[in-house]
Amino acid sequence: MKRIRFTPLFFRRIHKWVGLILGIQFILWSISGAMMAIIDMEDVRAQPPVIEHPIVTGGLIEPDQIGLEDSIDSFRLHMSEGRPIYQLAGNGVVRLFDATTGDSIVVDEALVRQRAALINGATIRSVSLLDAPNLEAREFDGPMWRVDFNDAENTSAYFAADTGHLLIARGDGWRLWDFFWMLHNMDYVNRTSFNHPLIIAVAFGVLFLSGTGFYLLFKSFTRRDFKWLKRSMSKQSKSPAPTSG
Structure with a gap:
């Protein structure tokens, strides 16, 4: 079995590939952060x-x-x-x-349609009963009705299946913001938390990248790089001291 040698070349190769992977994520962080700042939060929060x-x-x-x-x-x-x-x-x-x-x-489709018409005057495109919340209504629990409207925002309203109460409404503005939020926190499944294994692994990857980068930077210097410093110090030591008048 070939023995691994921890040489600068070994760390340089790993540093290169880790830098490429994390560099892509840094770009996604920058783009998603900028987009979340640009998107009007009034459209995102609109209910x-x-x-x-x-x-x-x-x-x-x-x-x-x-x-x-x-x-x-x-x-x-x-x-x-x-x-x-x-x-x-x-x-x-x-x-x-x-x-x-x-x-x-009974909270059935007819009742849900009646309540949905009170909150949005647009034509109702479809009504469906969800057994569990989807990503758009992830803050809530239990079965719910989803009502899709034929409006400019493609609004979807969610009603509790047991009470018929309006839970939340989502439009294209919120969906766009939520997509960039997913890229930013790297929670591609639930889109809710920064505390998950993927982002923790990236954090340790950044630590490794900075550590090996400093190591390779140190290893890239030679004695020749410091000759100018020695010459400068030598000239200063040989220069005559100023005399008092």
Whole structure:
């Protein structure tokens, strides 16, 4: 087995290839950072307006008249589509009821389309039920409805599958920013964290690159490079000292 010799040539070869790989990443960092600074954050953060309705308190049935057999952990009254709704949660399940009739409300495609029309006047291109969040709605958990609009931003709105509440809306401006964010933090899977193995490996690669670079720089000097310094010091030592007048 051939023995590895840790010579300047050995480190120079590794330094060259590591420098090439990390150099590409440095370019991506520079481009992505510049693009994130250029993109208007108002377009990235833009969200559809939330329509607030005053809570109707008259004509409501008592919650115990709904006839639920399961225990209730939380209870909420809110307005949606101009009608009061009871939102009851128990045993990990959320159920909705019309607060005036007690009828059960199912969060289906028709209801989601109705709520989506209230936040965006554009034509709805498609509605789909997601079993799990995608990258655009990664801050949330559980199944959700996705509504795609035929507008200038190709907006997609996400509604919780159990409550029908609007979770988030994303457009092309956000998608462009998120792409450059992915390049910048090198999290190509989840796009959420700087603390992952790939970027840690790159950090150690940069440390290796700087260390070997300093080593090779030191090794590139010879005694001939310092002759001018010796001559300069010799001339200074031979020059006569100034006399006092």
